[in-house]
Amino acid sequence: MQQLLGKPAHQAPHSKGSARGSSRLLTLGLTPTAARMASAGGLVCSGPEGAFGNVSGQQDRGLDEGCEAPQKALVAANGQWEGEQQQPQQQQQQLQQQQPKQAAAAAVKQAPGRGVVYFVGAIAAVMVSGVANRVLYKMAITPLKNYVFFMAQLQTFGYCAVYFSVLLARYRGGKVSREQVVSVPGAYLGTFTRIGLVEALSSLLGFVGAANLPGVVLPLLSQTGLFWQVLLARFMLGKRLSSTQVGGVLLVVAGVALAAWPGKGGGSVLANVHPGYALLFVFSMLFPALSCIYKERVFREVREEKGQDLDLFVVNSYGSLAQAAFVFALLPVMTMVRGMTLAELPGYVARGFQCLRGLSPACGSDCAGAPLLPLAYVATNLVFNVAALSLIRVAGNVVMSLVMSALVPITIFAFTMDLPFLPPAPPVGPAFLAGAALLVGGLLAYNAPLWAPTLRSKLRQWLADSGPPVDVAGGARHVVAG
Secondary structure: OOEOOOOOOOOOOOOHHHHHHHHHHHHOEOOHHHHHHHHHOOEOOOEOOOOOOOOOOHHHHHHHHHHHHHHHHHHHHHHHHHHHHOOHHHHHHHHHHHHHHHHHHHHHHHOHHHHHHHHHHHHHHHHHHHHHHHHHHHHHHOOOOOOHHHHHHHHHHHHHHHHHHHHHHHHHOOOOOHHHHHHHHHHOHHHHHHHHHHHHHHHHHHHHHHHOOOHHHHHHHHOOHHHHHHHHHHHHOOOOOOHHHHHHHHHHHHHHHHHHOOOOOOOOOOOOOOHHHHHHHHHHOHHHHHHHHHHHHHHHHHHHHHOOOOOHHHHHHHHHHHHHHHHHHOHHHHHHHOOOOHHHHHHHHHHHHHHHOOOOOOOOOOOOOOOHHHHHHHHHHHHHHHHHHHHHHHHOHHHHHHHHHHHHHHHHHHHOOOOOOOOOOOOOOHHHHHHHHHHHHHHHHHOHHHHHHHHHHHHHHHHHHOOOOEEEEOOEEEEOOO
16 A cells, blocks of 8 residues: 555665556555545555556655766766867857757746745645545445445446546557556456455445544544554565664554543543444455555566566556456345345345435435535545645655645544534544544654655755855865854
């Protein structure tokens, strides 16, 4: 799930292509499952709530620049020597070639605020759409509380339509080969089937749990996906974390436990909630982590066997198609879990479709808000993915990880307000707020390999630029008195 789950600091990249594949999983994921985690803040693995595009991460660019630096120095030295041997005519040609570049650089300098505005706008778009995505997630479930199957299928079919439309456009534009669109899904049918199954389970179980939980606890419980992801990466991929990342995971778990711990008066945000629903929601976060493991494997295997990077929308499109099939196949199981027989299944489907249209069925379910709220959630989820992709392209994974961490307390605050279509939020005490702060600190610590090196570099540069002016005279350096 590159929840914003970054590559461990000590892990050497297999290749530039490998880094790109990992970046895609972390940042785009664009699948309803991942989106659910990303919008909660912190985790963005290849999934719907947060994942987006064929982009190289900030770390990848840093590695490339570090490898190319000696080559650039050598080329510069050779160019200086050869320039002395060139004829005046060749020098004039070089000057003519440099003039357009200099003019372009001057044009950029004349409008320095444009990039800043776009950067700030991208952050604002992610923050607003991320909070709205999580709030509408809870609102959309409210009218379909007894018919989560329809909510899950509406979301899945929406993503199938978008993903395959984008994939078709990329195929016609020559950005995706016929082999990737046709041959790869058939060759890796088992992997895509497993991706669809685990994402279907995540969607259905997540909807059932979230429908019976206060909205204010959803951003906290969603962060338990980090625990599952680390656990699976350790035992399925053999990845090891740094001590800082291990400490971050422990802080996240401690923050969730502290937030749910009863206060002095015995009150808790989960006081009137059946603990089974909270455990069910936490368990549902296991499956997005599994989905990310399978996606990472298919990216790596295609790269090793075929020598090319697999397009992200191939994985998302066929994974969502398999998910839609499994959501439909699991409908009889869902009805049996609700205590219904297979003979009652046609009536349940008819009532659910009626509720989806906003008409209260004979059973008396309150379907006020449908279909507007479910459709608004799906649309906002797509907007969030596009905004996150734009931010990653502008600022990289470093800024994205910090923005996702900041979304957690903002989303919690949004759920403490009186919102339409939602029951009143339970009171939050000091323990809950302390737990939320501890969780955000854990997310920052876990993602430290992403943002800490950049912060240290910027700090050194700032200290160097803000130091006292230095004058050099006669070979001796001295500070000029101010």
